[in-house]
Amino acid sequence: MMGPVLAACLLIILSTAWISQANGATCKKDGGVCTCNDNTKSVDCSGKRLTAIPSNIPTDTDRLELDLNKLSSLPSKAFQSFTKLTFLSLNNNQLQTLPEGVFDQLVNLDKLYLQYNELKSLPSGIFDKLTKLTDLRLGYNKLQSLPNGVFDKLTELKTLYLSTNQLRSVPQGVFDSLSSLSTISLDPNPWDCSCNDILYLSKWIREKEGKVNGIESATCVNKKAVLDVTEEEAAEDCVYPNTTTAIPTTIITTLASSNDDDIPELPVPQENFQKFLGYQEPDHLPTQPQCLMSISGYLGLMMSLVLTSAAILYVIHFLKKA
Structure with missing residues (x-):
């Protein structure tokens, strides 16, 4: 009767290995999309x-880099x-907007981290639930304004x-709640110092x-x-396209007919591409990479299935003889 016992042990071990392999594929430890x-x-x-x-990203993830x-x-x-x-990093993507909530x-x-994107505006209250946040990076975007109370x-x-960014001014009191702030980066932005x-x-x-x-x-x-800047220098009222002040039709027509290709792209410093070191572009990219396993993972999974099937047949054989 030792044969069936040993076979059963082998079956348990192989089954555990198969489950581990499957979990690994879900988490893409096998050379898939994410590490x-x-x-x-x-x-x-x-x-x-x-x-x-x-x-398929695990829900208990502490640090996520995208x-x-x-x-x-x-x-x-x-x-x-x-x-x-x-920790959440979304640097160097093509984000144009952020949905509320x-x-x-x-x-x-x-x-x-939201740097090197194409954000032109932020929804009101977008950071309100992030009360433990200590580091927020919004540089190298196209922000034209900030919502009132966005950092409150x-x-x-x-x-x-x-x-x-493309900030000309900031709302009254927008930084007043930042009592723990030790570092801020504000330039270059086209700060309009003729406007009050x-x-x-x-x-x-x-x-x-x-x-x-x-600062x-x-x-x-x-x-x-x-x-x-003195009050005498900043005496003009502010009229920007992102305010509720009416805009002359001629300006709207000009904006509507402008070509995005004429807007210069912001240079990205070389140090921001350090993660490319050692990275080779794959010859073929799957259409749904998050749902596919690499070849090595697939072969490993198939091998586990073959061995498991062999173990089951081995157990059945000894049980019949017994």
């Missing part, structure tokens, strides 16, 4: 030319299952990057000078430091 690390609960899907977020892909939009419930996430479930998020809930925020909306930013910079790193670098379009 997963169970020990650190991190998932790296960078540089895969993804147009959608993979659907840099250097082709994401142009996010579903409103894209991150609703990742309540344990503390997309980050609402990320209540433990500590760092959020971020009392733990220490680092804020707004550099290389700039006076809040100028006063805030003077008050925080020496307390917040990088003095903000300069007006005429190269004057924002902190040196």
Whole structure:
């Protein structure tokens, strides 16, 4: 009777191996789209030319990297299952908008990177649930304005990057709740120092000078430091396309007929492509990469099935003889 016992043990071992192999395929440890690390609960899907977020990312992920892909939009419930996430990076994608509430479930998020995208605006309250956030990076986008109170809930925020956008001014009081801020990046932006909306930013910079790193670098379009702007210089009322003030029809026509190809692309420093080192472009990209296994994973799975079938037949053979 030792034969059937040994065969049963072999069957259990092979079944466990098969389950482990299947889980590995789900997490793509076998050379598939994303690289997963169970020990650190991190998932790296960078540089895969993804147009959608993979659907099989473990819900207990702590760190999620989606840099250097082709994401142009996010579903409103894209991150609703990742309540344990503390780090989320979406740098170097093609995001043009963020849906309202997309980050609402990320209540433990500590760092959020959204640099090198094409964001032109932010929804009101987009960061309100991220009360533990300490690092927010919005640089190298096309932001033309900020919503009122957009940072009001971020009392733990220490680092804020707004550099290389298209900001002319910021709303009154937009930085007042950032009591923990130690570093901010504001330039280059086309700060309009002839408009009285700039006076809040100028006063805030003077008050925080020496307390917040990088704050003095903000300069007006005429190269004057924002902190040196006086009320006499900023006497004009502000009229921008993103306000409720009526815009002359001729301006609307001009904007509508403008060609996006005429807008220069922002240069991306070489250091932002360090993740490409050692990365080779695959000869063939699957249409739904998040749902496919690599060849090695597939062969391993098939081998497990063959061995399991052999073990079952072995058990049946000995049971019949017994």
